[in-house]
Amino acid sequence: MFDFLDSGQYDLLGAFWVTVQLTLYSAVGSLIWGTLLAGMRVSPVPLMRAFGTAYVNLVRNTPLTLVLVACSLGLGLTLGITLGGQDFKAMGFRLAVLGLVAYTGTFVCESLRSGINTVPVGQAEAARALGLSFFQVLTLIVLPQAFRSVVAPLANVLIALTKNTTVASAISVAEASALMKTMLENETSALFAVFAVFAFGFIVLTLPTGLILGWVSKRVAVKR
Amino acid sequence: MSATSVLYDTPGVRAKRRNIIYTIVFLVVLALAAWWVLAVMAEKQQLASEKWSPFVTDAKVWTTYLLPGLGETLRAAALAIVIALPLGALLGIGRLSDHAWIRVPVGAVVEFFRAIPVLLMMVFAAQLYTQYTDVSSDLRPLYAVVTGLVLYNASVMAEIVRAGILSLPRGQTDAAKAIGMRKGQTMSYVLLPQAVTAMLPALVSQLVVIVKDTALGGAILGFSELLSQGRTITANYGANTIATFAVIALIYIALNFLLTTLAGWLEQRLRQGKKSTGAVLTADDVQQASAPGRTPDGGGA
Numbered sequence: 001m002f003d004f005l006d007s008g009q010y011d012l013l014g015a016f017w018v019t020v021q022l023t024l025y026s027a028v029g030s031l032i033w034g035t036l037l038a039g040m041r042v043s044p045v046p047l048m049r050a051f052g053t054a055y056v057n058l059v060r061n062t063p064l065t066l067v068l069v070a071c072s073l074g075l076g077l078t079l080g081i082t083l084g085g086q087d088f089k090a091m092g093f094r095l096a097v098l099g100l101v102a103y104t105g106t107f108v109c110e111s112l113r114s115g116i117n118t119v120p121v122g123q124a125e126a127a128r129a130l131g132l133s134f135f136q137v138l139t140l141i142v143l144p145q146a147f148r149s150v151v152a153p154l155a156n157v158l159i160a161l162t163k164n165t166t167v168a169s170a171i172s173v174a175e176a177s178a179l180m181k182t183m184l185e186n187e188t189s190a191l192f193a194v195f196a197v198f199a200f201g202f203i204v205l206t207l208p209t210g211l212i213l214g215w216v217s218k219r220v221a222v223k224r
Numbered sequence: 225m226s227a228t229s230v231l232y233d234t235p236g237v238r239a240k241r242r243n244i245i246y247t248i249v250f251l252v253v254l255a256l257a258a259w260w261v262l263a264v265m266a267e268k269q270q271l272a273s274e275k276w277s278p279f280v281t282d283a284k285v286w287t288t289y290l291l292p293g294l295g296e297t298l299r300a301a302a303l304a305i306v307i308a309l310p311l312g313a314l315l316g317i318g319r320l321s322d323h324a325w326i327r328v329p330v331g332a333v334v335e336f337f338r339a340i341p342v343l344l345m346m347v348f349a350a351q352l353y354t355q356y357t358d359v360s361s362d363l364r365p366l367y368a369v370v371t372g373l374v375l376y377n378a379s380v381m382a383e384i385v386r387a388g389i390l391s392l393p394r395g396q397t398d399a400a401k402a403i404g405m406r407k408g409q410t411m412s413y414v415l416l417p418q419a420v421t422a423m424l425p426a427l428v429s430q431l432v433v434i435v436k437d438t439a440l441g442g443a444i445l446g447f448s449e450l451l452s453q454g455r456t457i458t459a460n461y462g463a464n465t466i467a468t469f470a471v472i473a474l475i476y477i478a479l480n481f482l483l484t485t486l487a488g489w490l491e492q493r494l495r496q497g498k499k500s501t502g503a504v505l506t507a508d509d510v511q512q513a514s515a516p517g518r519t520p521d522g523g524g525a
Binding site: 051057058061069073114125128134137202207 | 351352484
């Protein structure tokens, strides 16, 4: 029933490796972009606040599929922005990461902002009483505490991101779900087995993430 | 916003001056970015008026492509939620059952379908329908999309229903027991009606995720929803890729913004309502109610 695994015809691990790479690059990128956005949304400069709010509300309400397809067809093919990708494959991968970062950053931003709200008012007041500037209050006092309280929500965002990398198959990045589509079309006799293998692959990717980060979130949570 | 505004004082003279400088610097950065984007677009002839004007002057773009596409999107989303809701309610109640032989398998099913990407289920369903049923090929993408959405969202709904029931005050169950109600009666006459009201905001928020996920079917299964109409429009109106994507994105944003606003309005109404127990459930509450790694619906697709 599972003979298709031995046929050597499909690079199963390679496809999942692309999924993992997509997830890792996008996770790092969206963590940085999301933190920047959250910083803008709480900043004293009204224009930055307005930009942050507008960006988050616009991008969050757009389907990820549209974001990625627009990155590939719009940015890549029409406007010729390749992000330094030499061939079609590298270009697709980089544009997919760009789209995933742009989309996931909004969810990181919103999680982080709710984390900032959990930091007691007294912390920021004490910091200001010491004469720290807004930037110092944010980076030295508030964000470190906020990050510790949002590990669990960020873990959920990371799991959603892992699953969302499958959308990259819409712009022909050769990740797991693209391979599954090919295999389903070829291995018509082992439909359920193919699905089971890929479902298992994603469970292997998402389940430990949730468990490990759940444990971390309990370890680092600020006891109040 | 109360907690965030304490990050800085009410600006004085110097701070006001500094904020103005930051505003100008940020404005310049934004303007440079916008100028660069426009320059690249102009270079590739994407700003030409004939690429944008069809959306205003030519009603056919709307009546032949965009509106039917939006209709398909809404049809798939509506079907998905109508089927997923009762299924999710059953699963949610099953997870709260006193009998382990119901609770454990139902829990496994819910966790399984939440752990795998909705796209995987759509692709699998499409192949399944091709091979084992005689659904006509023009209906198959719709069936596949709805099947994928139902499987995934029923398990999310199950969590919403479960969190909704758990969010009710304990006194409700106690009071029901005190007047001699059975378990089934407590659930159907006392807990479920209140839970449904409490979880309305979370349900409407989930609708946003469903609407966004229908676009997957357009990109991968050839379902003729809103996003997939973009390809036809660019083919017929002279490669106006950027303009088409901008208009389609705006339609999605307007639709989802409407739903988000509705969810916020419902939440506020329920919080202020005097008739309910005051239990309200938003999408965020559902996320926090389950342990990390158990609610991976944070992003949707």
